[in-house]
Amino acid sequence: MNMRKKVAFYTLGCKLNFSETSTIARNFSSEGFERVDFKEKADIYVINTCSVTENADKRFKSIVKQAQKVNPEAFVAAVGCYAQLKPQELADVEGVDLVLGATEKFKITDYLNDLSKNDMGEVHSCEIQDADFYVGSYSFGDRTRAFLKVQDGCDYKCTYCTIPLARGISRSDTLENVLQNAKEISAKNIKEIVLTGVNIGDYGKGEFGNKKHEHTFFELVQALDDVEGIERLRISSIEPNLLKNETIDFVSKSKTFVPHFHIPLQSGSNELLKLMRRRYMKELYVDRVTKIKAVMPHACIGVDVIVGFPGETDELFLETYNFLNELDISYLHVFTYSERDNTVAASLDGVVPKKVRAKRSKMLRGLSAKKRRAFYESQIGSSRTVLFEGENKEGYIHGFTENYVKVKAPWNPALVNTLQDVELSKIDDDGSVRFEFAEAKVV
Secondary structure (H helix, E strand, O other): OOOOOEEEEEEOOOHHHHHHHHHHHHHHHHOOOEEOOOOOOOOEEEEEEOOOOHHHHHHHHHHHHHHHHHOOOOEEEEEEHHHHHOHHHHHOOOOOOEEEOOOHHHHHHHHOOOOOOOOOOEEEOOOHHHOOOOOOOEEEOOOOEEEEEOEEOOOOOOOOOOHHHHHOOOEEOOHHHHHHHHHHHHHOOOOEEEEEOOOHHHOOEOOOOOOOEOOOHHHHHHHHHOOOOOOEEEEOOOOHHHOOHHHHHHHHHOOOEOOEEEEEEEOOOHHHHHHHOOOOOHHHHHHHHHHHHHHOOOOEEEEEEEEOOOOOOHHHHHHHHHHHHHOOOOEEEEEEOOOOOOOHHHHOOOOOOHHHHHHHHHHHHHHHHHHHHHHHHHHOOOEEEEEEOOOOEOOEEEEEEOOOOEEEEEOOHHHOOOEEEEEEEEEOOOOOEEEEEOOOOOO
């Protein structure tokens, strides 16, 4: 009879949260717990929270309800960013037994000696200045790629952002440890590693607990390029002011780094960039895009942008729209600004009505679709390498080229988690790309 306690996890938010959930799950496994799906009956439900998007707060309550429906007697723990920022608010949600902030989440098993339901949620939330140690992690998004955390926290003080409050100061994993993790991942026959962190371009700061940069992000990239067995490395998101020419040049000649950059812009108006306390003006952003395209014309460039920031008039929004329309980029991630407690932006004048925010968001999402289509069209006829994923979606298998073009083909299980040379042939009705194999392949 199986007497092992069962634990289930739910992750809200970013890739970094997913990699940290994996680390927490491994801690549970080593303590003898059995991991089950969140929809199944478990003794403990762990919800890794996010503070960045507005609906993450609302979703938390419904996820707790979901767990309680499956097992009303289960122990429910909330960890992560929202748990750090609003511990009491989460503890007050009916059914929540334990709330752990930024430093405690990796020691969750220490708090679970008594698994009886608590009458009220217990809070263990540290002062965020105590979050100065580094816990490395990696996760498997699926069998084809892994997210490898190299850095945590942020020293930037963008006026809209709660991450420094939720995750603490910028600190990094040691180079040795990152390389060890990368080797462990490649030994599991995982073909692609995505580097993640809160501000990965700041890598090296706090690597040995001090403020000095022992290693730079560029040195990290060089070292990872030499790890045996990794087929592909992808840089997830990097600040424009920290993406240096040396890194761009290196990626253009690299064995494993792919020509795909995701670079937050947030606004195409210098006036708003100053209000946001971003560390660059839009001219620098143009310079980064121009540099990438000069050495890698086929590179995919994704952009984060915020709409509806306080002070964003129609004119300033159109300045952003036109700026992005003229820029040689491939897609947008559009975030609708939402007020956050304890941020400077929450008290700024010029609040943009919610309806206007929604309209602007829709306009930029439309622009993103146009940009992605144009980028895909520019790639038709080119030879690329595709990494195929493991899911059968309505009779098709999907995959991504090195420069992030999504392709599809009739389902063939032999292609799962393989890299294949292809020639991109046409865009399908659903927007993904069809291809021919480079040579007649018998798979």
